Amino acid sequence: MAKVEIFGGICGFNTIVSATAEQRRMVELKVESECPNWQKVQEQLKKVDAYKELFGKLHEGEIYRLSSPFIPHPACPVPAGIMKAVEVAAGLALPGDCLIKVSG
Template structure:
């Protein structure tokens, strides 16, 4: 299981992701199903969580940008294209599938006047 906690920024919302690999499935290059449990205080991600309960990690990781199920669901329910939640979900899926090591990722933004 991989866990991701995404603090989205100025909106103050947090997204929690649990991603579990179906280890009974063969680890082929064709398919690796990941069950998702997403919770958030963001009303948009509450909608996303209801719809996005399982993804094929290989289709998400090796598809063209914005063409996987995660991006399609995000585009359907979120009006904010720069939200870091979508990349946080994908990174958590990637780790659960064994395609990446668990590491802390962050975005730090400042503004100089």
């Protein structure tokens, strides 16, 4: 199982993603978000094929396809966090923190 905590930044919304894979390829997702836009997506985003998400074209995966109608901010870090959860749950990466540091 992989758990990813995503702190959205200036929006102030936090999202927690839990990902499990009983079979290496199919990953079950649980997305819990304070963001009202991600709350619309979390009901639809339940299971993904890790290989299609991680080795396909970015715009063709289920994560981005399902979220794009609801997420008005393209720089939102949540899709990348979900992808990292899928990657770890499927055994395709070791768990490790990521960081986007923004200064002005």
